[in-house]
Amino acid sequence: MLKRLKSVSMMLFLMGASSGAAYAVSNQGADDVRITQQSGTCTGIVKDATGEGVIGASVVVKGTTNGTITGLDGDFSLSNVKEGDIIVISFVGYQTQEIKWAGKPLDVLLKDDTQLLGEVVVTALGMKREEKALGYAVTELKSDELYTNTVNPVASLQGKVAGVEISNSDGGIFGSAKIQIRGASTLGNNNQPIYVVDGVILDNSTRGRDMDGEEIDAIDYGNELKNLNPDDFETVSVLKGAAATALYGSRGLNGAVVITTKGSGKFKGFGVDVTQTLGIDHAYKAPGIQTEYGPGARSGRIGYGENGNQWVPTFFKNGQGEPTLIGVTGLGWGPAYDSSIMIEDYDGRKIPYAPRKNNMLDMYQLGFNTNTNVSIRGGNETTSFYSSVSYKKVNSTTPNNTFERYAFLVKGSHKISDRVDIAASVSFANSKPRNAARAVGEYFTENGGLNPLFDVKYYRDKYLSEQGGIARSGDTYANVPSRSKSYWFNIDNVDYNRKETVVRPILEVNVKIADWVRFKGEGNMNYVYVREENKELGTGVAFDGGNYTLAQQTKEQVTFAGTFTFDKTIKDFNIGGFLRGEYFNNYQTAYSVATDGLIVPGQFFIGNSKRQIKASGKIEGTKRMLSTVFAFNASWKNQIYLDVTGRNDWSSSLVYSNKTGNYSYFYPSVSGSWLISETFKDQLPSWISFAKIRGSWAQVGNDTGAYTINSGYNVGNLQLIDGSYVYTNSFSSTAISPSLKPERKNAWEVGLDLRFLNNRINLDATYYKENTKDQIMNIATPSISGISNQLINAGNIQNSGVEIALNTIPFRNKDWEWNLDFTFTKNSNKIVELHPDAAEYIGLRGSTGWGNMRIQSAAKVGGPYGVLISDITPKRDDNGNIILKWSDSDRSAYADRSLKNEMIGDMNPDFLGSVSTGLTWKNLSFRMALDMRFGGKVASYGNRYGTAYGWTESSLKFRDEAHGGMTWTSQYLNADGSQSGSYGVTYHDGMIPQGIFASGTTVTGVDGKSHDVSGMSYQQAYQAGILEPMHAASYYNYANQWSTGVINDGWVHDLKYIALREITVGYTFPANIAGKIGAKRLGVSFSARNLGYLYNSLPNDVNPEGVRGNLSGEFRIRSFDPYTANYTMTINVGF
DSSP states (O other), rough: OOHHHHHHHHHHHHHHHHHHHHHHHOOOOOOTTTOOOOOEEEEEEEEEEOBBTTTTTTEEETTSOOEEEOOSSSSSEOOOOOOOEEEEEOOOOOEEEEOOOOOOOOEEEEOOOOTOOOEEEEEEEOOOOGGOOOSEEEEEEEGGSOOOOOGGGGGGTTTTTTEEEOOOOOOOOTTTEEOOOESSSSSSSOOEEEEEEEEEEOOOOOOOOOOSOOSSSSOOOGGGGGSSGGGGEEEEEEEEEEEEHGGGGGGTTTOOEEEESSOOOOEEEEEEEEEEEEEEEEEEOOOBBBSSOBBOOOOOOTTTTTGSSSSSSOOOBOTTTTSSTOOOSSSBOOOOOOEEEEEOOOTTTEEEEEOTTGGGGGOOOOEEEEEEEEEEEOOOOOOEEEEEEEEEEEOOOTTOOEEEEEEEEEEEEOOOOOEEEEEEEEEEEEEEEEEEOHHHHHHTTTTOOOOOOOOTTTTTOOOOOOOSSOOOSSSSTTOOOOHHHHHHHHHHHEEEEEEEEEEEEEEEEEEEETTTTTEEEOOOOOOOEEEEEEEEEOOSSGGGOOEEEEEEEEEEEEEEEEEEEEEEEEEEEEEEEEEEEEEEEEEEEEEEEEOOOOOTOOOOGGGGGOOOOOEEEEEEEEEEEEEEEEEEEEEETEEEEEEEEEEEEGGGGOOOOOSOOOOOEEEEEEEEEEHHHHTTTTSSSSTTTEEEEEEEEEEEEEOOTSSOOOOOEEEEEEEOTTTTTTEEEEEOEEOOTTTTOOOOEEEEEEEEEEETTTTTTTEEEEEEEEEEEEEEEEEEOGGGGSSEEEEEEEEEEEEEEEEEEEEEEEOOOOEEEEEEEEEEEEEEEEEEEEESSSSEEEEEEEOOOSSSSOEEEEEEEEEEEEEESSSSBBBTTTTTBBEEEETTTEEEEEEOOOOOOEEEEEESSSSSEEEEEEETTEEEEEEEEEEEEEEEEEEHHHHHHHHHTTOOOGGGTTSSSSGGGGEEEOBBOOTTSSBBBTTEEEEEHHHHHHHEEEEEEEETTTTSSEEETOBBBHHHHHHSSSSEEEEHHHHHHHSSSTTOOOTTTEEEEEEEEEEOOOOEEEOOOOOHHHHTTSSEEEEEEEEOOOOOOEEESSSSGTTOOOOOSTTTTOOEEOOOOEEEHHHHHHEEEEO
């Protein structure tokens, strides 16, 4: 924008100055032209930071009217100049230069005047402020900096904003994205910022299905963000600290993302823009599934061995003694693959015993997406309008997982008189997310799943029984793995359709009361209607079973506000501010009705229910809030700025049924900035273009949801055998504190903004410290009290950290520009205190004592939010040695479990960072972006159980000599001295486990006799000839399986990655080429996104961004799915 302004200004200035020069020449007797005594001619050239000549710059002898302007190359020649005269060179958008002429040609470099042309950013409540005046950190991204071809627009912010953690989830194309600003501030699992679109606050709810049971699929349909059209975005401002969000009061605890749509400015004339995007999504890299060994049991557990020998690895065989897959174990400890061997497939065919590498990828298809956006704009001196319509369609990489969105926006403004103008807009979106993504990768890591021999494409349609439903015993496809049959049956015969309709009308009236006082009245509404329909065909004989569900939810959110704004200059001071009153109301409903089985299979209507219809309905989320807000800002000589704000909220959610409660609360803020470069502009070296220090202090809060403190009771019924009913009721088991109040964050920050070498190097650095007190938490209470827990205020979470953004232009000339940008974020989190009656810690996600992982994230005093605790750490003695247990039947040693809760690390990153670079040559541009995370632990379900069952690449270690295994020939004898089944067998998969045997441990040794190995290490027992090496398969089985597995690096790992996030190449065609199709602008770009990881610390290349959902306490990765890259081509035409 600055460059375009300068270019236009140059031409206008040149035209005007040229006219003036011509007038002076033709009117030599004019009074305002004085010819001084000629002493010489001053010549020179005026350039900008790029080295280009500045056209139309003014060159004047100070204190006189003797002047000229620069020519097309920035050159000038000025006569009648004396040596020692001061030459003043100026041009709009640049700092004025004064140079004493010494009789030699001048080479003048003009610097950008960052003070004169201050960047304006959108802040809280949609207020536009000069960035230089702000005393807190705000990052604003323009529309051309955002990647718009995403269903969830938050994803486009990834790696672009310091202080913000953004990551995807395992939810698929419309799944939730996690965005967390400056760490977690509340003990709840929703630490998401609020999202504000043109003043309307949207739902920021979180998603996160549990995974301690059989919840393979995330079933994640995201939140309201997917209904936004990113092509409509003008700017996206990320408000980070409490001072930036204090004007949002009780909703600003976790920061804010403020989105301003296009069309708010004034337009003249008429214009049309058309954008067409075509893209493909490609699942291109599966996690590490080993393809060296086939299905089979481990030594010591081979129940199908020759003559009952459990120790000699062999094929599972059919009745004819031939290797077969029918009935084979679901474990991956079998013989090495050999394509010369034929094996019976699941349908009786003979196939080579050779792996189909990457057969997981055959479960996916090539995804396709398209987005069409057409916008028109126009206006005159009094009226302007903007409208856009868009259509987006996405076919995911998993079949029948689609997304469709229609969006429409119309905005208009009209100046009724010199004092009154109005503006209005209506946005409409209708989106259809269909069939949430299914997690396929886990099928390839589980016991009894799909192995590398499985031909996915061949068995795609082989799942039905001849009698209807899923194939079962006696059917042609009875022996096809159940995972394949159920997956494809559900893909083809279960259809979940969801329709979300969103309407957002906005109206505002602006009245100029005086030159320095204005009033704005505004109102907006956010209406959301969700309809769900789920059709499930039965899997039983003749498709018996199945279900049909209809459901709907509505939300009506209304805001009315009136704002008086004042702005007045008094000598060197500028005084401004506003006073605002606000009313907010939220009303929600939810209804559902479903069958309990289907009488007639495949007929989907509620009356087709086998048993009593299941129905539910409720009014929920009803909440009102009244607010008053004020702001005062002052500046002195555009050098020192001060802002003071306050907001008081009255919330209905904190009013008890007896009309009492802490429902009124006040949130203040103070911030200021000092432009050092303006105060000391004559003293600072020329290479410092801009310098500012800033600081702020503020309080913001977070209240409760509707009905939290006024829970009632539930009633229900139970049907008896004779058909009669017994009616039931139940009451809440949670006691509510009689004086519950909102959580409150107390925060301060200081920052430094520097610009060097004519803005070629820009540095923004911030240090912050925040404490959130009065946490709203549930604590357990003794059962004798008659309640299970109590809701109270307690606790203190502290976040402190550093945010750095560095933007540089290492090289720039007439045709070329290279930029290189960096961000760095480090946040430290600490639980300062909890309630004295609370347990040792408060759990967040997961659990100990049961479940698939037996790890829990928790808040523990002295530790960070999200400390990880487990009761299956290896048991150790006082010297730190792992205590080993022994299984005599398969000659295996394994770590004993501690069975006490112990800390194993935490889930918080040590730091986040990003690097991006761009290269522009004339009309051609290139951009590449990386982002990274280092630190914080995650737990991978697929790595744990896939390794236990022998399917991951991690399980290859020690399995043969090539992978570090020990070779030995077994000499094991039976107790009677006869040779055991392993005697004389040469193995290559030996390893020595670490640890010492527990006291009282006896083992059957190589000699067939019993030996007490108490206190001995396995290495010592091996060297003493008591034991032979342990089989690798047994080691991995015991270390990771459900009943004996312990915490180890194979599945609980520090998360570190460097992601190649985006590569974009764009070209803007010259105007003469665009004109051939009647266009003013024509551009094309090619983008590739999520291209993989330059570094990934997780074993087996598990997707490091596959954590389920966007709950802030979640650390578990259930998915074992492939990486998916996105490739798009975008054409933009402007008329």
